[in-house]
Amino acid sequence: MRTSLIKIQQLENWLLNQGDLPGRLVTEAELLIDHNLQEDAKWQRRSYELIRMFGQEKLHEEIQAVESSLFEDPKHYTFQSRIRSIFKN
Amino acid sequence: MVIVEELTTRVRKDTIAKWYLEVFPKVATYVQKRGGDLETAKDLFQESIIITYEKLTLEGFRPSVSVEAYLTGIAKNKWLKYCAEQKRSESLDHVDMKDEKEQEPSKHKLLAILRSTGDKCLQILQAFYYEKLPMTQLSQRFGFKSERSATVQKFKCLEKVRDMVKQKSLSHEDFLD
Numbered sequence: 001m002r003t004s005l006i007k008i009q010q011l012e013n014w015l016l017n018q019g020d021l022p023g024r025l026v027t028e029a030e031l032l033i034d035h036n037l038q039e040d041a042k043w044q045r046r047s048y049e050l051i052r053m054f055g056q057e058k059l060h061e062e063i064q065a066v067e068s069s070l071f072e073d074p075k076h077y078t079f080q081s082r083i084r085s086i087f088k089n
Numbered sequence: 090m091v092i093v094e095e096l097t098t099r100v101r102k103d104t105i106a107k108w109y110l111e112v113f114p115k116v117a118t119y120v121q122k123r124g125g126d127l128e129t130a131k132d133l134f135q136e137s138i139i140i141t142y143e144k145l146t147l148e149g150f151r152p153s154v155s156v157e158a159y160l161t162g163i164a165k166n167k168w169l170k171y172c173a174e175q176k177r178s179e180s181l182d183h184v185d186m187k188d189e190k191e192q193e194p195s196k197h198k199l200l201a202i203l204r205s206t207g208d209k210c211l212q213i214l215q216a217f218y219y220e221k222l223p224m225t226q227l228s229q230r231f232g233f234k235s236e237r238s239a240t241v242q243k244f245k246c247l248e249k250v251r252d253m254v255k256q257k258s259l260s261h262e263d264f265l266d
Contacts, residue, residue, distance in 0.1 A: 009244060044247070047251045049196065051219060063135050079109075
């Protein structure tokens with residue numbers, strides 16, 4: 001891999017607390033003195049947050065699709081009837 | 090290759106359906122007895138599923154009770170928090186709440202920008218970091234020749250997203266809520 005990708009992998013190991021300990025310690029030491037690396041770490045951390053948000057959105061779409069099917073498809077009449085009876089009052 | 094994605098997604102959808110059939114009636118009953126309506130019960134249950142999924146998949150958490158019992162507990166806890174939040178909102182109706190973080194770029198708008206690029210990269214990153222898809226399955230899903238190729242592409246995508254996030258955030262005037 002090219003150098004920039006190796007750096008991303010090293011930052012990932014440090015940010016996600018994975019990989020070998022000596023490697024993470026080296027990255028931590030580099031972060032203390034390298035402002036550009038600090039910036040990269042900040043934006044990489046933000047990227048993971050956005051990836052998680054994207055994952056949540058996709059999962060939410062899946063959940064809604066399943067829910068719609070259960071509440072609208074006639075083959076799930078027993079389930080629908082049960083839920084209706086809970087909120088009938 | 091299609092079979093791998095279908096199996097993973099189908100297992101997930103089947104599990105979600107099973108949770109609705111087995112757990113939702115209990116949650117609905119709990120919410121209804123405490124004055125909640127069906128829509129609130131649905132919203133809370135959807136959020137509870139996401140929390141449970143992330144606990145199991147992202148954190149590798151294994152509850153000491155059944156997953157269904159754990160999900161039920163999460164949903165009940167969500168209801169209690171919802172009630173507390175409702176009470177708090179009522180007591181603060183007269184207070185002008187200023188968003189302390191209004192100067193920060195909106196994550197939702199950033200994500201919308203990333204999504205609008207129609208990029209395959211987000212799909213790859215979501216599959217690896219959120220679905221926790223093993224590299225073998227990820228390679229098959231996205232048509233890579235090897236796991237090595239998939240790994241390199243994953244890091245290239247992460248670099249691309251990181252650069253885009255940095256660029257868009259630094260010109261964040263467009264992203265204030």
